Amino acid sequence: xxxxxxxxxxxxxxxxxxxxxxxxxxxxxxxxxxxxxxxxxxxxxxxxxxxxxxxxxxxxxxxxxxxxxxxxxxxxxxxxxxxxxxxxxxxxxxxxxxxxxxxxxxxxxxxxxxxxxxxxxxxxxxxxxxxxxxxxxxxxxxxxxxxxxxxxxxxxxxxxxxxxxxxxxxxxxxxxxxxxxxxxxxxxxxxxxxxxxxxxxxxxxxxxxxxxxxxxxxxxxxxxxxxxxxxxxxxxxxxxxxxxxxxxxxxxxxxxxxxxxxxxxxxxxxxxxxxxxxxxxxxxxxxxxxxxxxxxxxxxxxx
Amino acid sequence: xxxxxxxxxxxxxxxxxxxxxxxxxxxxxxxxxxxxxxxxxxxxxxxxxxxxxxxxxxxxxxxxxxxxxxxxxxxxxxxxxxxxxxxxxxxxxxxxxxxxxxxxxxxxxxxxxxxxxxxxxxxxxxxxxxxxxxxxxxxxxxxxxxxxxxxxxxxxxxxxxxxxxxxxxxxxxxxxxxxxxxxxxxxxxxxxxxxxxxxxxxxxxxxxxxxxxxxxxxxxxxxxxxxxxxxxxxxxxxxxxxxxxxxxxxx
Numbered sequence: 001x002x003x004x005x006x007x008x009x010x011x012x013x014x015x016x017x018x019x020x021x022x023x024x025x026x027x028x029x030x031x032x033x034x035x036x037x038x039x040x041x042x043x044x045x046x047x048x049x050x051x052x053x054x055x056x057x058x059x060x061x062x063x064x065x066x067x068x069x070x071x072x073x074x075x076x077x078x079x080x081x082x083x084x085x086x087x088x089x090x091x092x093x094x095x096x097x098x099x100x101x102x103x104x105x106x107x108x109x110x111x112x113x114x115x116x117x118x119x120x121x122x123x124x125x126x127x128x129x130x131x132x133x134x135x136x137x138x139x140x141x142x143x144x145x146x147x148x149x150x151x152x153x154x155x156x157x158x159x160x161x162x163x164x165x166x167x168x169x170x171x172x173x174x175x176x177x178x179x180x181x182x183x184x185x186x187x188x189x190x191x192x193x194x195x196x197x198x199x200x201x202x203x204x205x206x207x208x209x210x211x212x213x214x215x216x217x218x219x220x221x222x223x224x225x226x227x228x229x230x231x232x233x234x235x236x237x238x239x240x241x242x243x244x245x246x247x248x249x250x251x252x253x254x255x256x257x258x259x260x261x262x263x264x265x266x267x268x269x270x271x272x273x274x275x276x277x278x279x280x281x282x283x284x285x286x287x288x289x290x291x292x293x294x295x296x297x298x299x300x301x302x303x
Numbered sequence: 304x305x306x307x308x309x310x311x312x313x314x315x316x317x318x319x320x321x322x323x324x325x326x327x328x329x330x331x332x333x334x335x336x337x338x339x340x341x342x343x344x345x346x347x348x349x350x351x352x353x354x355x356x357x358x359x360x361x362x363x364x365x366x367x368x369x370x371x372x373x374x375x376x377x378x379x380x381x382x383x384x385x386x387x388x389x390x391x392x393x394x395x396x397x398x399x400x401x402x403x404x405x406x407x408x409x410x411x412x413x414x415x416x417x418x419x420x421x422x423x424x425x426x427x428x429x430x431x432x433x434x435x436x437x438x439x440x441x442x443x444x445x446x447x448x449x450x451x452x453x454x455x456x457x458x459x460x461x462x463x464x465x466x467x468x469x470x471x472x473x474x475x476x477x478x479x480x481x482x483x484x485x486x487x488x489x490x491x492x493x494x495x496x497x498x499x500x501x502x503x504x505x506x507x508x509x510x511x512x513x514x515x516x517x518x519x520x521x522x523x524x525x526x527x528x529x530x531x532x533x534x535x536x537x538x539x540x541x542x543x544x545x546x547x548x549x550x551x552x553x554x
Contacts, residue, residue: 051394053554074396081394088391090382092316104309105395130386145391 002065004029004153004185005050010059012045012209019045020209023059027187027202029152030179034196034217035189037206038297043189044085046206047157050187051082063153078106081151083159087142091131095122095141098130102148116144119174135162143171154178156188160195168195175199193293207297223292228257228265230272231281238277242268256285306397306405310379314409319378323371324417330367331421334359335428342432347512347520352434354510354521356425357446364450365485365504371417372454373461373478375410380465380474390554400550407462407542414458415451422447442509445526449507452531456500456538457481463545503534 005027012020020042027033037043048054050061052073061068063076089098099113117123120140125133130141139162146154156175160168176199178184190196196203203220205213213220231254232238239247239255245268247255257268265282272279287295314320338356342349383389383402392402422443429438460481464474481501488495488502496502510521 048390048554051390053390053393055553074398077394077396082390084390084394086387088388089386090313090388091386092382093313097312097315101309101312102395104305104312105392105397145395 002029003027003062004031004064005033005187006062007046007050008060008062010046010049010061011057012042012049012054013057018057018209020049020056020206023206023209023211024214025204025211026214027185029064029185030183031202032175032179032186032188032200034200034203035187035206036193036196036203036293037189037191039191041191041206041297042209043191043206044157045209047082047084047155047187047189051077051080051084051155053084078149079152080155081146081149081153082155082157083139083142083146084155084157086161087138088145089130089133089138089141092129094127094129095133095137095144096126098141099126099144099148102145106149108148112148112150113144116147116150119147120144121170136164136167139163140167140171143174150182150184152184154184154186156186158189158191160190172199193289197289205293205296212296220292221289223287226284226286228260229281229283229285230255230257230268230279232272233278233280238272241271241275241277306401307408310405310409313382314379317378317382319375320413320417322378323375323413324420326367326371326374327414327417327421330363330371331424334363334425338428339432350435351510351521352432353429353436353439353442354523356429356434357439357442358508358510358521360425360446361505361508362486362489364507365488365501366482368414368450368454368504369457369461369481369485369501370475370478372410372414372458373465373475373481375413376406376458376461376465377471377474377478379406379410379413380462381471384469384471393554398550399552400546403462403466403546403549406466407458410458410462411451411454414454418447418450446507446509449526449528449531450504452535452538453500453503453507456503456534456541459538459541459545460500463541466545466549497530500534500537503530506530 003026005025007023007025010020010023011018023046035043045054049056052068064079066072066076068076090101095117099117102108103113117126120143122137122140122144125137130138133141139159143159146156160171163171175186175188178186188199197217200217202216203213204211229250235249235253235255239249245257245260245264247257250256269279269282337359338352341355342352393399426438426443461474461478464477465471468474484499485501485504488499489505506527509524509526511524512519513522
């Protein structure tokens, strides 16, 4: 399938420091691609480079198979809608008048802007000046502006910022419905894994400007493989006895075994008991997505 | 043209034209009041009232035009800074260079329209006050056209500031500085005054006070179009640099 976005070695350097380094993103058409990373990881910079707002230090961006250059940018952007960082608006104009600016700029039919406003449920507030909108309403207006063209690609940078839980749920449902209803590809960034987990079909995780994971959500979830943890007396002696199972010592003073079957657990237990090592507890532990995220991005990174 | 139309659309409820017109009408009031007082006092100003009026216009334009242009540029550019709409416009296929040009043209049209009203008021006052002699249409036209040429230069500087810096007080301070130079420049020697783009408004006085046989009178002075063309070209250069710099800016 043709890629909606493909970057190759995409890098951006500011004052001698690489904020984004050698990024090879692959986003297929029709996907909802969650772009995750801690604050300051380089998500917005990457999205800005994808939209041609920031020039890469090196590397390239291709959208729908077309290389993004100064010359091709305007044509390529006709197929995209975006909301980067915070929603942009003319506060002294009404919501409808803001949409009219987008309509005139992109030469869109009237029905598009009405539909976009209706999708984000702003049609009742369209004649109110935007400076009197709440942050959530401004965010919705930003999404409506991005949707107005019903583009092939939607790039949304933390679109649920400032929304209340009900608003987040609405936006989540909207984003999930876009590929099926309008054939859109959505790239959405967030630093909240659970948000992406419920929306995305694929994900990329960026940390300190480098891509540390890219794949489907199933692949990401597969990283949450379970492990068996045992609390025993004389842990070192037990570890020597079970060296063929490659146990790991946990900081909590336990033995951990990864990828072991139920039969193997029974055999391990029998061997310990037969050798006079009491077993106090056997439990199964599964890594949460948050733990995987922290493992990938480094535990010190702030979520 | 589409982008220019959008600029006017964005100014809805901002009352930019009214603000610009109010500032120029304040200038008109000063000029006409001064012309009235001069005529009432008698002497040269009463003998040559059209020439006196044109001289007052040139002098006061030096004070009012730089600040009014600063206000216009600031109001027109500020709508983007306030809503941080640069990225939005850029992603909606609007070239930043086109945006820069549209804002420049919008400010020029607003100020040119307001100043056209001013010049009609000056002429109307002259007719109403029954100024002697034929209406010097050519001189009025020269004054208006020359003012527009200098406005291009001054506006180029103001737009540069207003687009580059979000805090518009910096641009307004530049406007005030320009007003000071435009007005007080008349007191400087020509060689000093002509260093500054704002100092050229007084070139359009088209008359100067001279002493003949112990009596002060007004002598006609031709407009030096070469100087004004120089200011216009300098303005276009500043505009070009500002536009290029803005188009290259990362958002």
